[in-house]
Amino acid sequence: MxxxxxxxxxxxxxxxxxxxxxxxxxxxxxxxxxxxxxxxxxxxxxxxxxxxxxxxxxxxxxxxFSDLAESYTKSIERRYRRFFWEEFKSIFTSPRLIYPIAVAFILYWLSINSLFFGEKVGMPVWSGAFTILAVFFIIARYWKANKSMKNYVSYRSSIHSFTFFNLMLQISIFGMRRLENPYYNFDFSPQSILTWLSILAISACFICIFLIPRVLNRSIAETRKLQAIYES
The missing domain is CATH 1.10.8 (Helicase, Ruva Protein; domain 3)
Structure with a gap:
């Protein structure tokens, strides 16, 4: 029945x-x-x-239901991680790639052409400023979503995504502290490797920040499909 x-x-x-x-x-x-x-x-x-x-x-x-709940919790967390990496990889095969490229170009252009109180501001400072703005963005998104989504395992799983973000941020900070000259070396050398590593880490931070809410919505959408079956 x-x-x-x-x-x-x-x-x-x-x-x-x-x-x-x-x-x-x-x-x-x-x-x-x-x-x-x-x-x-x-x-x-x-x-x-x-x-x-x-x-x-x-x-x-x-x-x-403890064992059953533990099994389903791990399954939801695995699903979230799978969605995260799928979305992360899809950035590089979709038109959305234009956004991190545009951010990198803006940062480079500002570091070369802009003056702040008569002083040239290098890429580390501009990158730090953009990263802080992005962090405020994600905090605002999570503050808004907190009440409606805090009772989801997927929501807790999304918090774990900040581990990857933190790793990329630490690499960015480590690299930016050593990129003092606004005219960066892109030849194959230890300095250029550090430059590229920092740029890639900064880009990963931006991608991660804007992907986390997207992946959370996708994961919760899976629950709503199940919900629709039982509430129809």
């Missing part, structure tokens, strides 16, 4: 009461539990929904 929307809502609340408030995790567990509950109710129509749920829960042993 097919569960009604009110029964689905009740199951979600029961799953939440068991200690799983994350929406995407709830639907993953629900997808597993609902099938078993449907079978039990079909076999015994007089069985209440609560009793059917308790029976299914008891089948998982003394730890209940």
């Amino acid at each position: 097919k569960l009604s929307p009110s029964q689905i809502d009740t199951l979600k609340k029961l799953i939440s009461y068991k200690g799983y408030p994350e929406i995407d995790l709830q639907y993953e567990i629900l997808d597993h539990v609902a099938c078993k509950v449907e079978v039990l109710l079909e076999e015994n129509p007089t069985l209440s929904l609560d009793d059917a749920f308790r029976k299914v829960h008891s089948e998982f042993g003394i730890f209940g």
Whole structure:
């Protein structure tokens, strides 16, 4: 038998009461539990929904849904990482590549042609300024998304993306501290390798900053597909 929307809502609340408030995790567990509950109710129509749920829960042993929840949590986190690297690689095969190229060109042009209080400002300073602006952008995006998305495992997974961002930022800072001359050496030499490494790390920071919200939305969209199945 097919569960009604009110029964689905009740199951979600029961799953939440068991200690799983994350929406995407709830639907993953629900997808597993609902099938078993449907079978039990079909076999015994007089069985209440609560009793059917308790029976299914008891089948998982003394730890209940803990192992199932842990498995689904890891699955959601793996899915997020896969989406992140897919989006990251797609930048280099799509028209969106124009954005990091444009940023790199602007930084280089500003470092060569601009004056600030009569002093020439090099690429490290301009790169730092742009990075700070980008960080403010991502903070604003997360502040806005916090209330509506904080109860998603995907949201927590997106926080882990900042590990990659932090690594790229540290490489950028290390390189920028050594790029003092605005006329940079791009010949094959230790100095040029440092220059290119810094430029690539800075570009990765920008790409990472703007990809994180995009990947988060994509991951949550997967949950909403599952949600649509049970709420239709």
